[in-house]
Amino acid sequence: MYSVAIDGPAGAGKSSVAKAVAAKLGFIYVDTGALYRTVALHLLKNNISADDVKAVEASLPNIEVSLAHKEDGQHVYLGGEDVSSLIRTPEVSMMASTSSAIPAVRKFLFSLQTGMAEKYNVIMDGRDIGTVVLPNAQAKIFLTASPEVRAKRRYDEYIAKGEDADYEAILKDVIQRDYQDMNRETAPLKPAKDGVIVDSSDMSFDEVVEKLTEIVRSVMTE
Numbered sequence: 212m213y214s215v216a217i218d219g220p221a222g223a224g225k226s227s228v229a230k231a232v233a234a235k236l237g238f239i240y241v242d243t244g245a246l247y248r249t250v251a252l253h254l255l256k257n258n259i260s261a262d263d264v265k266a267v268e269a270s271l272p273n274i275e276v277s278l279a280h281k282e283d284g285q286h287v288y289l290g291g292e293d294v295s296s297l298i299r300t301p302e303v304s305m306m307a308s309t310s311s312a313i314p315a316v317r318k319f320l321f322s323l324q325t326g327m328a329e330k331y332n333v334i335m336d337g338r339d340i341g342t343v344v345l346p347n348a349q350a351k352i353f354l355t356a357s358p359e360v361r362a363k364r365r366y367d368e369y370i371a372k373g374e375d376a377d378y379e380a381i382l383k384d385v386i387q388r389d390y391q392d393m394n395r396e397t398a399p400l401k402p403a404k405d406g407v408i409v410d411s412s413d414m415s416f417d418e419v420v421e422k423l424t425e426i427v428r429s430v431m432t433e
């Protein structure tokens with residue numbers, strides 16, 4: 212089995228790039244952020260604050276998270292309900308960033324992630340895939356871009372969907388999430404020692420896909 216780890220900050224383009232590379236190589240794309248978002252959605256629905264670590268820990272046995280991979284990509288379920296769209300709100304993003312700092316939450320989602328890599332050739336994206344979840348992945352990529360570029364990309368996505376967007380608010384959000392993700396004690400966001408850093412600030416989408424495909428192909432032929 213081959214495993215490819217793609218880590219990096221929010222908005223670096225990990226998911227769209229990973230999806231494209233997975234399609235090219237026939238690998239399964241696993242979006243681990245969706246798992247943290249699903250836990251966050253459960254906490255929000257049940258009015259549990261991420262500051263109340265005991266309450267979060269107590270709620271974990273009641274959370275049933277599962278994944279399915281269909282023609283149109285990954286779907287994530289909370290207690291049998293497909294929540295793939297519901298988890299894509301700024302409120303869930305922030306709650307996922309906060310609650311994912313709790314070690315018990317990370318432990319709760321660990322085997323679901325490693326289980327996927329045992330069964331399939333995967334391209335898995337997240338924050339700690341190369342460092343913690345799949346330390347033996349054959350390829351580890353840290354995909355990044357400047358906060359301004361990442362905020363602008365997110366802004367453009369909202370506008371393209373016909374939604375309202377405030378660039379300054381998005382930038383503030385990006386910077387705050389970076390800080391939280393990089394400074395937590397458990398599994399902070401950082402490049403793996405044996406990973407390749409790719410800065411996509413001045414690269415087009417196709418260039419990034421090309422570069423990553425090349426990196427993965429090079430380890431597959433070794």
Ligand code: DC
Nearest residue numbers: 221243244247307308311337338339
């Ligand atoms: O990739 P994303 O924006 O959907 O992730 C949402 C949050 O989940 C992110 O702020 C940090 C957390 N996360 C994590 O801690 N570890 C991962 N492997 C993936 C996401």
